[in-house]
Amino acid sequence: MMRTVEILLVVMIITSAFIVASLFAVLPSPRQVSPINLRRLALTTLQALDVDYDLSATMFKNATDDPAWGQLQIALSACLPPNIVYNLTVYEVQSGQAQLYKPIKSISNAESLGVGSDSSSYLVASSNVTFSAVPEKIGEHGGGGTLYILNCSDANGWWITGYTAQKLAEDLYNILSPYFQNTVMLQSTAQLGTILNGTSIRGETLQNAVVINTYGEAVPIPREYCQGYERQSEGYYSGVAYPYSKFCYTLGQRTRQYNWTWGSIVGWPLYYVSNMATLNDSQNSWGIYGMVKVESPGLRAFLQGLDNQPYSYGNSQTGSPGIVYLSTSAQYYCNYYGIYPSPYQTSTRALPSSILSTYHLTVSTYIFNQVDTWIPGAVYRNTVSGGLLALGLTRTPDIRLTALGLLCDYKPRIYRSEYSAAGTSRLVVLQLGQVGGV
């Protein structure tokens, strides 16, 4: 009997040991076993909201009354799953202070973040704080300094396959506008007509400007220069196969009159004219409506106008030298301006060197090396006034080559930048918590 009692005591001791061990060996809840990675979710949420720098812009807006904060709160609530609550806190990064991070604002959609939470931090910089090179402005020492980019919504482009003229114009604006006193996007053919008539768009200097045609082989034509309108005589010459070549002649004359530099980004310059409203029933024989062929007489007419020769209808010529290489000068300026297009390209519309003597032109900048008698890409200057940048490359255009060609020609200097971090960085901390379930 005694042994049985002893064994029962042993059983009680083991039972107690099991109970005690069970009390300490608490198994985690399923949520803890297989948690959603809140830290990563928070980081990717911040990155998603900052994809177009919207989050960075909001962080530097007035913390008390700017509506952007409300929009941020809406976006946060919308992009997180319903069972996730958040707290977003913004800190100003201070330098030379005892307190490195000073809280600026906090937004949240819950009183607490539940039993478990995790957070990620994200550093944003003000848009005016990045390392910036300060370029010399073309024309700041007098004489011009205006860049016109054709961005006409009522015209179609050709040989810009894969791009729209508007996209090219946007890229060109981003690359070149820091180097000019004024950059004007000509949003319609009517605005192009305005400057052709000698009137500025918003008070900019018309003389010595650069005009870049982003429409490839086509050029927008204002309505008044079309057949049946008030300036028909300057844009349309009846009785010839391609009557709109007269408009190219007028462009050449204006280029000379105002000492413009006309930029042609790809292909055979001035091969078509385009106006989606006035020429809407015409197509360029390849299915693009709102466009009329000018063919090779367009370039000849432009050069005649540029050289102040009388208008004489006839053909021009281009050549196809094939693979061409950036000139030594262009390669040097690739490094100087940080623009790196491919150093070799395919040229199928190179201008002949004979135009130099015929139209009293000199090459001020070779963008590509000359191949025999063909000039694949260069900036030409008339001995009196006006210039032409022509890139006789095959499609699709690389708009950086146009920018590089202009910068090679004008050679604006780049001054040392200044950088200061004080008050220009903010730390965003997004803390996420999970609610509901186990």
Add this chain to the structure above:
Amino acid sequence: MTGATIDHMVSVTVFIGAILLFISLFNQTIQTAIIYQRHRYLATKCSDLLDSMLLNPGEPIEWGKGNSTPTSFGLQDPEFTQYRLSPFSLMRLQSLTGTPFTYPRTGVTYSNLSMGFGNFLFVPYTTAINYSTASRLLGTNNTYGFQLSITPIVTVSIEETHAANPLTLTIKVAGAGFPLSNSEVSYCFLKVNEKGGQNNPSYASLFGTIYTDDEGLAVVSIQNVDTGTAYAFIAYAHISGLVGTGYHERVSGDKQYVLPLIDSFGDKRILLVHSYNVHDFGPPESSVFFNATFVLLTEDFTLREMPMENSTGKLGKVVYGQGTDKQWSNVTIPTYNPGILIVTYQSNNEYGVVLMPWGIGSMAFPISFGISPTEAEWVTTDARQVIVGGIAYQAKLALWSLLGSQVIS
């Protein structure tokens, strides 16, 4: 003596019974702890695998824009860093949910990622990456099963609230059950012009921008659209970095229409086929004439039409029969910029329009890739916010062990 023996036997029996019982109880506790530990490992593996998919572009890095099978699997857009996914790599994933079909004229089977009538996306099985290939490239074959779901965060739903002239459309923009108030909505309205006869339809496009109200609603009113007019309406909503898209079409003929099938990613070539060749609605019917165009979302969140030249095959017709006429046509998309291919069609004076995303994000198509976890003992999930072609998505990975609880490599 007998009493002592009985006492001894009882005590030994009780002791052995108790020992066995407690060994069993302790063992059960330890077993549960080990399984929990393995589940925890599975969760870590899930997070790592998801990052592995989303943070590398694969090899070759532009495999989404070609027809070849990658030698390394990854979905990141090679032009960006962080969690930005290639809209073309995602298009090449074989859909788990859509019903595949075989085009009888060529015998090619297509993965179906479509979102109902008019919003089509068909990718040939020969080009689509299937689960077993992806699993092999990720090194998870025979050890783990997974399902990857990529779903848009912002929902843009469009409803016709007044069908007669003027046409009124209500746009509702919402996130995860939360309306997006004061969001900017840019839209493209494309109306099919009725030309009749044996003509390719023409179209007129209209672009605009509006803002949603406090309930996330915006109303667009469009003139000169009557109840019989076929049209397509595409809207992009944008607020504080979040972008979403929605679409709506109305057709007057939904049996004879044009079906776009991706033929080659490398050549950007799309086959346009007669719907009767796919669905076999009944006796042979007349030709379907079409007119294709392409719109893309610009960086300022507006839609812009990219003109297509004749050589792309934008105009043509497709027939049902086996005669000398072409049974399908080819259209070449002019760019790798994500956008939407819009095909207007007419047959027997019935008109309509169908859409196909070029880059999965441009129409915010969701995709589910992988296998079903129906038989899995334990499934762990993890999620990331990602950007696909500028559109905000959520990527969710479900992972489970195929070896029961024995996987602990």
